[in-house]
Amino acid sequence: MNKLLVPLLLVFSLSIFAQEEDHQFNQQNFNVGSSKVTKEELYANTYLPDTTANAFYIFESGYSEIEDGRDFHLFTNYEAKIKILNKDGYGEANITIPLYKGGNVPEKIHDLKATTYYLDGSTIRSRVLSESKIFTEEKGKYEYVKFTFPDVQPGAVLVYSYRFESPYIFNFHTWWFQEDIPKAFSRYETEIPANYNYNIVKMGELELDQNDADIKKNCFYGGQSQNAGDCITTIYAMKEIPAFIEEDYLTSKYNYISRIEYELTQVTMLDGYERKYTKEWKDVDREFKTDKGIGKQLKKDRLVKELLPEEIANQDNDLDKAKAIYSFVRENYKWNGNYRIFDDMNIKDLIEDHTGNVSSVNILLHNFYNNEGFKVYPVISATRSAGFPKKIIPVLSDFNYLFVLLEIDGKEYMLDATDEFVEFGQLPFRALNQYGRKLDFDTESSWIDITPEGFSKIAYRDSLIVEEDGTSILKSNQTFGGYHASSARKKIREASEDEQILKGLNDIRDSYELISLDYENEKNTSEELSVDYEIKNISQKINDRIYLNPFTFVFWKENPFKLEERKYPIDFGFKDVYSSSILVETPENYEIVELPEQKMFSLPNGAAKIQFITQKADDHHLYVRLRVIFSEAMYNSGYYPYLKEFMDKLVNIQNQSVIVLKEKIDNLAEN
Numbered sequence: 001m002n003k004l005l006v007p008l009l010l011v012f013s014l015s016i017f018a019q020e021e022d023h024q025f026n027q028q029n030f031n032v033g034s035s036k037v038t039k040e041e042l043y044a045n046t047y048l049p050d051t052t053a054n055a056f057y058i059f060e061s062g063y064s065e066i067e068d069g070r071d072f073h074l075f076t077n078y079e080a081k082i083k084i085l086n087k088d089g090y091g092e093a094n095i096t097i098p099l100y101k102g103g104n105v106p107e108k109i110h111d112l113k114a115t116t117y118y119l120d121g122s123t124i125r126s127r128v129l130s131e132s133k134i135f136t137e138e139k140g141k142y143e144y145v146k147f148t149f150p151d152v153q154p155g156a157v158l159v160y161s162y163r164f165e166s167p168y169i170f171n172f173h174t175w176w177f178q179e180d181i182p183k184a185f186s187r188y189e190t191e192i193p194a195n196y197n198y199n200i201v202k203m204g205e206l207e208l209d210q211n212d213a214d215i216k217k218n219c220f221y222g223g224q225s226q227n228a229g230d231c232i233t234t235i236y237a238m239k240e241i242p243a244f245i246e247e248d249y250l251t252s253k254y255n256y257i258s259r260i261e262y263e264l265t266q267v268t269m270l271d272g273y274e275r276k277y278t279k280e281w282k283d284v285d286r287e288f289k290t291d292k293g294i295g296k297q298l299k300k301d302r303l304v305k306e307l308l309p310e311e312i313a314n315q316d317n318d319l320d321k322a323k324a325i326y327s328f329v330r331e332n333y334k335w336n337g338n339y340r341i342f343d344d345m346n347i348k349d350l351i352e353d354h355t356g357n358v359s360s361v362n363i364l365l366h367n368f369y370n371n372e373g374f375k376v377y378p379v380i381s382a383t384r385s386a387g388f389p390k391k392i393i394p395v396l397s398d399f400n401y402l403f404v405l406l407e408i409d410g411k412e413y414m415l416d417a418t419d420e421f422v423e424f425g426q427l428p429f430r431a432l433n434q435y436g437r438k439l440d441f442d443t444e445s446s447w448i449d450i451t452p453e454g455f456s457k458i459a460y461r462d463s464l465i466v467e468e469d470g471t472s473i474l475k476s477n478q479t480f481g482g483y484h485a486s487s488a489r490k491k492i493r494e495a496s497e498d499e500q501i502l503k504g505l506n507d508i509r510d511s512y513e514l515i516s517l518d519y520e521n522e523k524n525t526s527e528e529l530s531v532d533y534e535i536k537n538i539s540q541k542i543n544d545r546i547y548l549n550p551f552t553f554v555f556w557k558e559n560p561f562k563l564e565e566r567k568y569p570i571d572f573g574f575k576d577v578y579s580s581s582i583l584v585e586t587p588e589n590y591e592i593v594e595l596p597e598q599k600m601f602s603l604p605n606g607a608a609k610i611q612f613i614t615q616k617a618d619d620h621h622l623y624v625r626l627r628v629i630f631s632e633a634m635y636n637s638g639y640y641p642y643l644k645e646f647m648d649k650l651v652n653i654q655n656q657s658v659i660v661l662k663e664k665i666d667n668l669a670e671n
Contacts, residue, residue, distance in 0.1 A: 184239065263393060347364055378438075460580040553580070590664065
């Protein structure tokens with residue numbers, strides 16, 4: 001969840017922190033008020049709010065201000081105190097500080113100090129980091145200052161501090177409350193001249209424990225004026241901050257990790273001069289329209305006039321023609337794997353080389369449609385791993401993807417010609433990042449929802465014949481639709497043998513022998529992918545009984561949800577339906593004595609459902625049916641405990657369902 005912080009000049013919140021340390025919060029007697037190390041901190045061997053932690057921040061503090069003078073640089077004083085609980089926490093002793101070097105004036109750090117504190121018996125010892133052990137590494141536009149604390153050992157407390165200097169006041173320091181280890185306390189203070197207008201946003205779902213603001217009089221001089229200006233001082237703090245642990249079905253952790261972000265919107269100098277640093281979307285639209293990148297390339301229709309084959313250009317049906325154009329571009333112009341959309345883009349080069357970045361390929365697709373009279377728009381967005389683009393203020397660096405929105409007979413189709421495994425109207429999974437910005441230069445650009453409407457599916461239709469020795473022959477037909485089909489097609493293409501296909505497409509539960517495998521529509525993305533297997537299963541026969549789990553293939557071998565609490569959404573990307581229908585044929589000389597219990601389970605509001613049915617058809621045939629529906633592409637964090645229980649039930653159904661067959665008494669007498 002992202003929250004705009006209340007304008008600081010208008011509302012001042014009351015501190016919820018008392019000056020004295022809260023007893024419950026400070027139950028382990030940690031000094032969370034400063035970087036001073038206590039003996040109690042060195043003796044501690046666990047962190048009660050998270051007993052699984054290998055290391056944690058006892059204290060972290062930052063103070064940022066813009067110093068007056070000619071250059072108006074941003075300075076941040078940073079200090080931290082980290083407790084190492086065991087050897088698995090040693091990685092926290094390796095510190096890296098990034099400094100941007102790409103501009104005219106580089107960022108710097110001053111007064112870097114680091115000390116390791118540890119116990120020698122009952123005596124506190126310390127070891128100071130030597131300057132000779134501080135290293136720098138240059139990579140691209142950044143320089144990285146690196147060091148490792150000396151004499152790290154279980155129980156040690158690490159303290160370090162530095163003063164950070166940056167000329168980039170428009171990119172005010174982001175404060176990361178949450179990291180991959182927990183923090184007992186983190187505080188960030190700022191002193192910002194009142195004439196500097198920042199858009200301040202709290203990211204993530206964790207709430208601030210302290211949110212104070214005040215006005216400091218006569219704190220800043222700037223411009224030619226001899227008059228002092230006021231400053232706005234703020235304090236933001238959190239306590240007992242959990243580690244951010246990444247789990248399956250997460251887009252980018254940067255969408256949800258708790259932090260404070262700043263973006264400079266305008267500066268009014270004390271001499272009255274005003275300078276704006278951010279733009280509105282209408283300004284960006286105007287720039288896009290005339291831009292030599294996207295705007296210029298969108299106008300290059302003449303380059304495609306002679307490229308489209310006549311048999312495609314002469315088609316009468318708009319939808320058939322649109323599909324043919326899509327296939328033509330996808331088959332003849334390949335994506336080079338680059339995501340850049342604002343540079344390195346040239347349609348002419350793409351036509352000559354038949355390869356280009358994501359924006360080049362899809363702008364070419366756009367131009368083909370535009371040249372043929374279709375209503376078509378470019379859409380800029382971001383990949384799932386890149387994070388959500390900000391909606392309120394245009395930040396073009398948030399975008400790294402471009403696809404096409406096509407309208408035919410009132411219906412919209414989102415198209416991307418860079419992936420050979422998706423069907424017409426389906427974006428690659430990497431692009432399913434909730435929303436994008438539709439560029440309409442004739443009226444006004446707008447945000448659009450890009451979450452798929454339909455369900456993706458996996459359907460198993462199995463015939464399982466059980467032999468007298470307890471082995472079984474499985475004939476399975478599997479169909480894959482939607483995103484499951486595109487994923488399966490890619491795995492088939494990458495596999496070099498049938499066994500790799502079997503394991504790539506399935507979680508297979510038992511020991512088995514693959515007899516045969518065949519598939520249809522591997523390349524025809526307009527149809528569902530179909531795969532057929534014949535498999536021999538090793539049985540579980542004990543004395544006169546056969547114990548049979550009918551599920552050779554399972555949807556999940558284990559529950560992917562393992563956290564005690566998850567503070568960010570569960571994002572599948574698309575809606576799902578799974579089904580398994582199994583016909584079991586038993587030997588003539590065996591009787592069915594036990595079937596798995598039928599089960600039904602739903603999430604609140606019917607957001608997901610499990611239906612498990614077993615039914616005896618006659619003495620030697622029975623049906624097993626399992627259907628699982630996820631009706632939402634994304635579930636908010638409040639659903640997590642229910643989804644966790646839901647997946648437990650599903651995994652247990654497929655792993656623990658047992659059919660018991662007993663050999664008939666008359667047959668035993670004969671033997």
